[in-house]
Amino acid sequence: MSHIALQCSECAAKHTADMATLHCSECGGALDVAYNSRTQDRHSATMPNPLHSPDDAVTLGEGGAPAVSLRNLGGHLGVQRLYAKLESMNPTGSFKDRGTAVMMSVAKELGVSEVVEDSSGNAGASVAAYAARAGIRAHIFAPASAPAAKLGQIAVYGAATHLIDGDRQAVTDAAIDFAARNALVYASHNLSPYFIEGTKTFAYEIVERFGANLPRNIVIPVGNGSLFIGAHRGFSELRRVGRVSDIPRLHAAQARAVMPIAAAFEGARKPATSAGGTVAGGIAVANPPRMRQALRVLRDTGGSAVAVDESDILRWHSLLAEREGIFVEPTSAAAFAGVEALVKNGVIRRSESVLVAATGFGLKDAIPQRI
Ligand SMILES: Cc1ncc(COP(=O)(O)O)c(C=O)c1O
Ligand SMILES: [Zn+2]
Incomplete structure (x- = not known):
């Protein structure tokens, strides 16, 4: 793995690339892949890859999730261009x-x-x-x-x-x-x-699909932030090589019951967790180790972190299925409830385009009382 090193996200110290090193030896920060020389992937001239031989990659055909237009729910929100990227179509049903x-x-x-x-x-x-x-x-x-x-x-x-x-x-x-x-x-x-490195393709595909007409806003359900941070890395890389000029605003949706990133974003002395739990189990992460990185993504892109109520998550879970034929797990529905909140509080204007990551398939986490 000599073409890459692991670089601390906080102090930039470099470490040898292996599977055992997960924290910076200097400051304890989380690590990112850094490329010693620009390598080229077979998919795209701009896509650095941590593998020496991509042809030996362990793959099940992941990625390539379609971004479909949601006209019914766009109308419901008064948002003209609303899209869902159907990450639930990945081989095991999630991004x-x-x-x-x-x-x-x-x-x-x-x-x-x-x-x-x-x-x-x-x-x-x-x-x-x-x-x-x-x-x-x-x-x-x-x-x-x-x-x-x-x-x-x-x-x-x-x-x-x-x-x-x-x-x-x-x-x-x-x-x-x-x-x-x-x-x-x-x-x-x-x-x-390496995991974060893989989620970058989410951003590459959005650029491929939308070209110069990128969605102004992207809303992602965030627990540890692997898709959120990886998407930002992907867009940043494409900006660095001149493929895009602006990065969409990346917004993070969390459940109000477990909202460390939303609480830190608001800077308020709000409790980051509350009793009662959440149906959005995928984002119920009280101490995300990459929290500082996630906050930097928000700041960098002009995004917001928003916390949503359980009743809104459940309402959007139903709305997506009943009005658009899209069956996601409750964790994913939280991002759509997040769009509604961001439109209501004026962070997202109705004239702006919005893409939501529909991160996981509905059958993975059926809500018992509804079946
Ligand atoms: C369906 C779904 N969406 C979103 C997330 C959040 O991902 P992350 O913790 O990387 O932010 C998860 C994590 O488990 C998930 O399962
Ligand atoms: Zn460090």
């Missing part, structure tokens, strides 16, 4: 496959034979699938309360599932402890620089 494909390709290239991952469900299912394809053994740590469909999906790929009682942080702690005790690679999608 995570973009990041997993690169992370597991690097793992294979480095000869890793066994990985540990913790997840609210979707990243676990994604890692389990790509690990199966790569011939790598996967240990997936997930909350015992995770949706049954996600747990079933993890199991069907043959991963070892470790169910943990307690909150999301308890799951992370258990995974780190297990990896350390067994001297295994902790392939954390929350921290892995």
Whole structure:
């Protein structure tokens, strides 16, 4: 991996690229991939890739999710151009496959034979699938309360599932402890620089699809921010090489029950979490390790972080299915509730275009009382 290094997102210190280093040795910051020389990917002359031999990539055909126009709900909001990018059409049903494909390709290239991952469900299912394809053994740590469909999906790929009682942080702690005790690679999608590198293709595809007429606003449901931060990296790269002049405003949607990024963005002394929990399990992350990076993306692009109520998440979950035929999981519906809030408070003007990441498929997290 000599063509890349891992660079600290906070102090810019460089580290050797491997699978074991997840934090800066100088300041503890999260790491990003830095290219020592500009490499070229077979898809595009502007697309640096952490792999030495992209032809050996572990892939299931991820990416290429269509961006469809939502005329009915655009009319409902009074927004003329509203789009959903259907990330639920990825091979395991969520955007995570973009990041997993690169992370597991690097793992294979480095000869890793066994990985540990913790997840609210979707990243676990994604890692389990790509690990199966790569011939790598996967240990997936997930909350015992995770949706049954996600747990079933993890199991069907043959991963070892470790169910943990307690909150999301308890799951992370258990995974780190297990990896350390067994001297295994902790392939954390929350921290892995390679995972973030994979999610950049979300931005590349938007530029390919919309050209000079990019959506003015992009709204993403954010927990750890892997899609949010990766999208920004993708747009920034394309700006650096002159493919785009302006980057869309990137807005983060969170559930009011777990809103560390929205609380920090508002700068208020609001509690970042509240009792009661959320149906948006994918974004219920109380201490995102890349929080400072996510806040910089907001500042850099003129985006906002918005917190939405449970009733609004559920209402948009239904509206999407009933008015547009789009069945997403509640976590994804939070981003659409976020659009409504941002339009209401005037951050997004009705004359502006909006694209929403429909991040995960509905059958993964069915709401029991509605079935
Ligand atoms: C469907 C869905 N959307 C959004 C997210 C948030 O992704 P991130 O934690 O990388 O911000 C997740 C994470 O699990 C998810 O499963
Ligand atoms: Zn550092």
